[in-house]
Amino acid sequence: MKATTHTEVYRRFDGELRERPLRSVTLAWSGIRVGFKKKLPMLLLFLIPGIFTIVTSFMVQLKFEAEAGTISGMAGMEPSAQTMAMGALLSSQIGQVESLIFDLITNMQFFVVLSMGWYGSGLIAEDRKLRANLLYFARPLSRYTYTAGKLMTVMFWGAWAVVAPVTIVCSVASLASPEWSFLTERWDTILKLELYAVLWVFFHGILVLAISSLTDRRNRALGGLFIFYFLTLAGSNAMAELMSGQGWRLLSIPNNFKRVFDSLLGQTSPGIGWNLESSLWVLGLLTLASAATLARQTRKLEVGS
């Protein structure tokens, strides 16, 4: 006997359920797809990083052409003393390629926080609000897989704002340099830049998710992130000025990352006079606190107390 008000026949599933090690990727891809559907925020958040990337790529290209004396318009001509001099002048004005990339990465950091906050704040908060965790954890899914999936989603958006630009500019530099010299001679700098970008994205990914897991409203999570982030930044800088003590700057996440950046890439930034270990401790403790918060909150989602 068939039920009276529907006409479709139920079909049995004769396939098998497998252990899928990449369940977190499935979860991440779902979140990423939802993000791609919102075109306007994507345009607003990634337009400026995109412009920065294009401009920096152009300047890197110009730098190598200037060094080689083959600036556009002069290609095909024998480099004369005049063009060589112009090239040297232009080259010195543009600065070192590394400096250009360092500037890019520094300028991108704000956009990384913005885009990760925008896309990541709702990832757990919305699940809590809608109780979507019931759908996830009624399936063969652990909270670790769940967290990994959410982390991949938020890191994806962060990567677009900093890892991708760095990769693009380094690729342009490698292609534009004579005989790939930028890649062969500065590969360690490229790796360090990528490592720094990934560290930045990973740290902020965990922070965004931890804040998101504490509330069931996306807007609150977003507000909480920016309040925490900018209050510590402004507060630490203000206290450092008022108390004439650089130690206060350790309270700010960007300042600590700046210290790591300086150590990693052999730079010296003004106003950063503390040792690397202090910054690593601060960032490590913040990462641990965020991870502990995430573990506690996702356990509540997986198995209610």
Added chain:
Amino acid sequence: MTPNAPDGTPGSASTTEVAGEPEPIVRLQGLRKSFGNVHALRGLDMELPPGPVGLLGPNGAGKTTLIGLLLGLLEPTEGTAIVAGLQPTNRSARIEISKRVGYMPESDCLLPGMTAVEIVSALAKLTGLSRQDAITRSHEVLDYVELDEARYRTLDGYSTGMKQRLKLAQALVHDPEFLLLDEPTNGLDPAGRRHMLSLVEDLGRNQNKNVLLCSHLLPDVERTCDNVVVLVKGQAILQGSIAELTAAESRRLRVGTEGNASRLLTALEAASYDVSTDESGALIITLPQSVEDADEICGIAAREQVDLSSIDPVRSTLEEVFLKAVDDSEKKTETASV
């Protein structure tokens, strides 16, 4: 897939029949759950047979808490819950159970911004289906719940009925043997409710799914289920086959008369019968313990010169059974507190 023993470790527990008796799909032993001072479940001992079972109870009775415990989404304060031979005491057992159970939550848990196909196929992949199977299967279950072209639209424009059917589809996507449906007709208009009930009925009666239908709507359970459990204040106050619970009672009779019903009513009351009338004017008579059958009623009617047109045993509705059980439970509680 090797079923686990009741302690959650791999073992020999199974859902096979033992000595002709079907193995219960759910077995609860002294199950208690408290949230601080609030006692949501107060020591449940019961076995749910295979097939469609209704879990009835007023709001706050502990129905959703029980479902959470069966899925391992909540940890019991005390006691055990065994689902399809498995006890959700640890993550691996919970994960094993989730492969065999489909859950349709009560809450509006679907994430906006995704289409029905995307949601169902993503959840299918999370359950363990391959990419190809997930897509094929998603379309099959979406066909079954009759989400036609709407499956390619994002959820933002979905009606409540469509969302409920989508939730049912995701619960069915891995073809589980046991379905936990939490208030599937919540918020639906009459047409949507009829549609949902026809799906549940089909799954339970024709597709041989074990269904636990959690509802506070008695007609829903009466229509779709063979067995029922009534939960009130965290306790099972009634459990059994709906057919048996609502079976005609030999001592309650519906007596039709051809005029002079009031005279017969007065005479019966004088003879210590419990008598009332229904909406059609027929008499509903409960025979006293001293009376063996309806012959005495015929005798009284003859003495009063009232012609009888019919005498039928009265069949209780599930609502009457439910209300009586709730009343009895409240009386017991009052007596205990006094």
